[in-house]
Amino acid sequence: MATLDSKVPKGPIKDKWTTYKDKINLVNPANKRNIDIIVVGTGLAGGSACATLAEQGYNVKAFAYQDSPRRAHSIAAQGGINAAKNYQGDGDSNYRLFYDTVKGGDYRSREANVYRLAEVSGNIIDQCVAQGVPFARDYGGLLDNRSFGGVLVSRTFYAKGQTGQQLLLGAYSAMNRQIARGKITMYNRHEMLDVVKVDGKARGIIARDLITGKIERHSAHAVVIATGGYGNVYFLSTNAMGSNATAAWKIHKKGAFFANPCFTQIHPTCIPRSGDYQSKLTLMSESLRNDGRIWVPKNMDDVMAIREGRKKPTELTEDERDYYLERRYPAFGNLVPRDVASRAAKERCDAGYGINATGEAVYLDFKAAINRYGTEQALLHGDTNPSAAKIIELGEQVIEAKYGNLFQMYEKIVDENPYKTPMMIYPVTHYTMGGVWVDYNLMTTVDGLYCIGEANFSDHGANRLGASALMQGLADGYFVLPYTIGDYLANEIRTGEIPTDTKEFDAVEKEVQDRIDFFINNKGTKSVDHFHKRLGKVMWDKVGMARNEKHLKEAIAEIKEIRAEFWKDVKVPGNANEMNTELEKAGRVADFLELGELFALDALNRNESCGGHFREESVELDGPQKGEALRNDTDYKYVAAWEFKGEPSEAVLHKEELEFNDIELKTRSYK
Amino acid sequence: MDLTLKIWRQKDSNSKGQMVDYKVTEISEHMSFLEMMDVLNEQLVNSGDEPVAFDHDCREGICGMCSMYINGEAHGPDRGITTCQLHMRMFKDGDTITIEPFRASAFPVIKDLVVDRESFERIQHAGGFISVNTSGNTQDANALPISKIAADEAMDAAACIGCGACVASCKNSSAMLFVGAKVSQYALLPQGQIEAKERVLNMVAQMDKEGFGNCTNTGACEVECPKGISLENIARMNREYLKASI
Ligand SMILES: Cc1cc2nc3c(=O)[nH]c(=O)nc-3n(C[C@H](O)[C@H](O)[C@H](O)COP(=O)(O)OP(=O)(O)OC[C@H]3O[C@@H](n4cnc5c(N)ncnc54)[C@H](O)[C@@H]3O)c2cc1C
Numbered sequence: 001m002a003t004l005d006s007k008v009p010k011g012p013i014k015d016k017w018t019t020y021k022d023k024i025n026l027v028n029p030a031n032k033r034n035i036d037i038i039v040v041g042t043g044l045a046g047g048s049a050c051a052t053l054a055e056q057g058y059n060v061k062a063f064a065y066q067d068s069p070r071r072a073h074s075i076a077a078q079g080g081i082n083a084a085k086n087y088q089g090d091g092d093s094n095y096r097l098f099y100d101t102v103k104g105g106d107y108r109s110r111e112a113n114v115y116r117l118a119e120v121s122g123n124i125i126d127q128c129v130a131q132g133v134p135f136a137r138d139y140g141g142l143l144d145n146r147s148f149g150g151v152l153v154s155r156t157f158y159a160k161g162q163t164g165q166q167l168l169l170g171a172y173s174a175m176n177r178q179i180a181r182g183k184i185t186m187y188n189r190h191e192m193l194d195v196v197k198v199d200g201k202a203r204g205i206i207a208r209d210l211i212t213g214k215i216e217r218h219s220a221h222a223v224v225i226a227t228g229g230y231g232n233v234y235f236l237s238t239n240a241m242g243s244n245a246t247a248a249w250k251i252h253k254k255g256a257f258f259a260n261p262c263f264t265q266i267h268p269t270c271i272p273r274s275g276d277y278q279s280k281l282t283l284m285s286e287s288l289r290n291d292g293r294i295w296v297p298k299n300m301d302d303v304m305a306i307r308e309g310r311k312k313p314t315e316l317t318e319d320e321r322d323y324y325l326e327r328r329y330p331a332f333g334n335l336v337p338r339d340v341a342s343r344a345a346k347e348r349c350d351a352g353y354g355i356n357a358t359g360e361a362v363y364l365d366f367k368a369a370i371n372r373y374g375t376e377q378a379l380l381h382g383d384t385n386p387s388a389a390k391i392i393e394l395g396e397q398v399i400e401a402k403y404g405n406l407f408q409m410y411e412k413i414v415d416e417n418p419y420k421t422p423m424m425i426y427p428v429t430h431y432t433m434g435g436v437w438v439d440y441n442l443m444t445t446v447d448g449l450y451c452i453g454e455a456n457f458s459d460h461g462a463n464r465l466g467a468s469a470l471m472q473g474l475a476d477g478y479f480v481l482p483y484t485i486g487d488y489l490a491n492e493i494r495t496g497e498i499p500t501d502t503k504e505f506d507a508v509e510k511e512v513q514d515r516i517d518f519f520i521n522n523k524g525t526k527s528v529d530h531f532h533k534r535l536g537k538v539m540w541d542k543v544g545m546a547r548n549e550k551h552l553k554e555a556i557a558e559i560k561e562i563r564a565e566f567w568k569d570v571k572v573p574g575n576a577n578e579m580n581t582e583l584e585k586a587g588r589v590a591d592f593l594e595l596g597e598l599f600a601l602d603a604l605n606r607n608e609s610c611g612g613h614f615r616e617e618s619v620e621l622d623g624p625q626k627g628e629a630l631r632n633d634t635d636y637k638y639v640a641a642w643e644f645k646g647e648p649s650e651a652v653l654h655k656e657e658l659e660f661n662d663i664e665l666k667t668r669s670y671k
Numbered sequence: 672m673d674l675t676l677k678i679w680r681q682k683d684s685n686s687k688g689q690m691v692d693y694k695v696t697e698i699s700e701h702m703s704f705l706e707m708m709d710v711l712n713e714q715l716v717n718s719g720d721e722p723v724a725f726d727h728d729c730r731e732g733i734c735g736m737c738s739m740y741i742n743g744e745a746h747g748p749d750r751g752i753t754t755c756q757l758h759m760r761m762f763k764d765g766d767t768i769t770i771e772p773f774r775a776s777a778f779p780v781i782k783d784l785v786v787d788r789e790s791f792e793r794i795q796h797a798g799g800f801i802s803v804n805t806s807g808n809t810q811d812a813n814a815l816p817i818s819k820i821a822a823d824e825a826m827d828a829a830a831c832i833g834c835g836a837c838v839a840s841c842k843n844s845s846a847m848l849f850v851g852a853k854v855s856q857y858a859l860l861p862q863g864q865i866e867a868k869e870r871v872l873n874m875v876a877q878m879d880k881e882g883f884g885n886c887t888n889t890g891a892c893e894v895e896c897p898k899g900i901s902l903e904n905i906a907r908m909n910r911e912y913l914k915a916s917i
């Protein structure tokens with residue numbers, strides 16, 4: 001049985017990364033030219049990794065399923081990116097960012113990785129500004145910051161509501177420079193379908209050209225997986241339609257352990273579902289919680305009146321509203337971390353206070369902020385006695401400047417004006433903290449196989465703080481992996497080019513081809529989406545925001561059934577040797593159907609509540625924290641890394657015990 | 672509502688395409704346009720036909736993947752949005768909707784409504800970057816203040832999502848708005864100055880090589896651009912180009 005070695009360097013946490021970098025093996029520039037690296041995925045993590053690796057001199061082959069790296073799902077990130085710059089002088093530091101991230105993650109992440117992340121965070125901002133990323137600035141020309149949930153400082157850098165877009169375009173531009181120099185070969189519209197190992201080392205991939213359907217072999221000295229998260233296992237999520245787990249799952253089946261799959265983030269502020277035809281759900285950035293107040297009516301009569309259209313939310317007086325986050329968590333109020341905010345919304349809606357027809361929506365209200373900003377602006381304009389209308393006009397202008405694109409997005413979807421009536425929001429699956437297990441070097445349990453960005457499990461524990469995914473993706477890609485990979489590649493300088501006409505490539509290509517042929521020839525009766533939606537419903541109902549043993553056991557059985565039926569009855573029209581979007585979906589859903597089972601198994605195994613994982617069996621029974629999640633450090637202070645053994649539910653559990661030397665283990669309190 | 676759809680079907684880049692009629696029923700006004708297309712495709716799959724291929728991913732107006740030409744307009748009726756943000760409340764019961772791919776000689780059709788936009792990629796390779804090393808050894812981000820106005824204007828230009836609606840809407844299939852947006856973003860920032868000359872010359876040269884047409888100032892691109900990229904960006908690029916050429 002393989003043992004997990006996290007390879008965390010010795011020494012004080014503040015010096016680990018620097019000392020390690022000083023001692024790590026390096027590859028000399030002349031040798032780098034003879035080394036190939038495959039990077040699958042060109043979002044923030046993969047794109048930035050490609051750019052730095054190419055700049056260092058390696059030959060990079062990059063893959064993405066979209067028609068350009070600029071379209072990776074990272075593009076959709078709205079709110080911002082954290083960095084411990086302390087430009088606001090509000091007491092921020094690397095240690096504080098490290099502390100907030102570990103605490104926010106409910107003490108289920110690896111200290112050394114998180115500290116390194118905090119340490120390089122400042123560099124990311126320097127780098128992006130040098131690349132021409134147009135971050136928001138104040139009137140003095142310096143960078144502006146906002147604050148995000150779960151922290152008490154302002155450390156979030158942003159570019160309007162399009163931070164992910166601008167950061168990705170920055171990484172994309174850095175890639176373009178290297179593509180022009182011939183150091184990166186970009187394979188757009190290509191999907192990785194499996195990894196090829198030779199003598200235990202990752203040596204290449206099998207990919208499908210999504211335009212021609214051709215199955216291709218690509219070899220390299222190391223393979224990097226940067227394919228994002230698996231939130232679409234729920235069918236409905238804020239992820240892009242194509243976001244998938246295939247690459248991560250395929251490497252899991254070839255020996256990479258999968259860690260903490262049940263740690264999933266359900267984001268509190270998304271636009272609620274409107275009908276069965278819904279294909280995805282849209283996030284309203286967490287930054288809105290800086291200025292929006294969340295509430296439901298106090299009285300059931302008002303809830304009913306609003307649902308039936310007899311009353312408008314704006315007609316309710318302050319006394320008739322329950323600002324339940326401010327009531328329950330006075331210290332953090334509307335800025336509690338995401339998991340806490342989501343469960344609180346569910347609690348109110350389960351109690352019957354949901355304000356739309358489905359009963360699954362709460363209000364996010366900007367009226368107070370509009371008044372506050374309006375009054376402030378009037379004063380700034382020298383108007384000491386402004387009319388109510390003037391205040392609203394000026395206040396709305398401020399809100400528009402801050403969140404204009406989000407408000408527009410909301411209005412287009414819901415057909416209501418959020419400046420005039422509160423937004424409706426509800427929690428939705430958004431991000432997956434779990435993922436492929438990696439050591440300090442970001443290497444998986446397979447030699448030469450790396451995993452970065454949302455696809456790995458490393459930094460966010462059981463809950464990710466807002467604006468930290470972008471930070472992690474760029475840290476991994478620009479500054480961490482390009483160093484750590486050298487340590488492995490230093491032993492590969494004499495290997496020479498990896499041939500693809502070998503039995504190992506033959507075998508994996510055949511597996512891939514057989515599966516494609518199966519789908520095309522199966523001629524079943526039900527569409528791929530039919531199965532995906534059924535899986536999603538089981539996941540949401542039984543492995544969603546609140547979990548219990550009974551439901552989890554049922555979920556495992558039901559997912560198995562859906563999977564068996566899928567393999568009997570799925571219908572994929574068209575051919576293999578052409579663009580075939582149903583075929584693409586079939587492969588992805590087949591993998592989700594296995595991952596979902598492991599997910600439920602992991603949730604069943606972890607009989608504690610921590611971060612986004614809430615077990616109904618594990619809550620505080622009394623005291624000031626009564627009803628809040630109860631973590632169990634005695635039994636579960638570990639990373640659950642699963643080894644594939646043929647069936648998802650037969651996976652073998654390996655534990656990486658977590659050590660907390662630089663942070664005291666405490667109950668997370670936002671009261 | 673019940674609708675008739677006239678959709679461009681084309682097997683691959685070598686085949687000839689044609690418009691084909693379909694019917695969809697019970698479409699809710701709250702559906703997005705692409706959800707309506709999902710309904711059609713589910714219907715086609717269930718009856719054993721091939722679904723209509725179309726590009727899409729984020730479904731929230733930011734990735735630039737979706738690219739339909741609906742009733743003669745890129746991204747359909749309604750302004751300031753992409754196809755995936757278009758909602759069925761813009762249509763009414765009994766309507767006939769024509770759906771075609773973005774057409775331009777530099778955007779060959781791959782299948783049905785999917786087009787090849789690699790030409791945009793090659794323009795970006797030609798100069799869409801600032802040559803700074805990604806080593807992390809750059810100066811502190813606040814060492815060089817940038818006026819809020821310049822930063823905001825650069826942001827407005829940088830908001831382009833590379834969808835190609837500007838090209839599809841232009842009778843000359845000009846890519847000036849797309850290229851102008853990138854040139855402008857960097858021209859407005861101090862970091863972009865050093866390579867300003869080569870950038871604009873190289874990007875424009877590549878644009879011409881790809882077979883995009885000339886700009887004759889009709890302004891159709893600005894009208895259809897989902898991100899409100901303004902013609903001012905084309906003017907700025909022209910000035911940059913002139914500066915670089917003398
Ligand atoms: C709506 C939304 C808003 C968000 N806002 C924020 C925010 O404000 N701040 C923050 O920090 N985080 C935010 N996040 C989270 C953050 O955006 C993501 O976690 C992060 O961008 C993931 O980056 P990545 O590089 O790991 O993966 P992605 O950006 O998802 O990239 C995945 C890449 O892999 C490729 N790929 C996938 N599968 C395959 C395959 N089989 N073969 C070939 N290529 C493949 C894709 O083409 C793509 O290039 C947000 C997320 C969402 C959904």
Ligand code: SF4
Nearest residue numbers: 831832834835837896
């Ligand atoms: S300029 Fe506008 S229309 Fe043209 S590619 Fe950019 S976003 Fe699309």
Ligand code: FES
Nearest residue numbers: 728730735737755
């Ligand atoms: S699908 Fe991303 S912009 Fe329309």
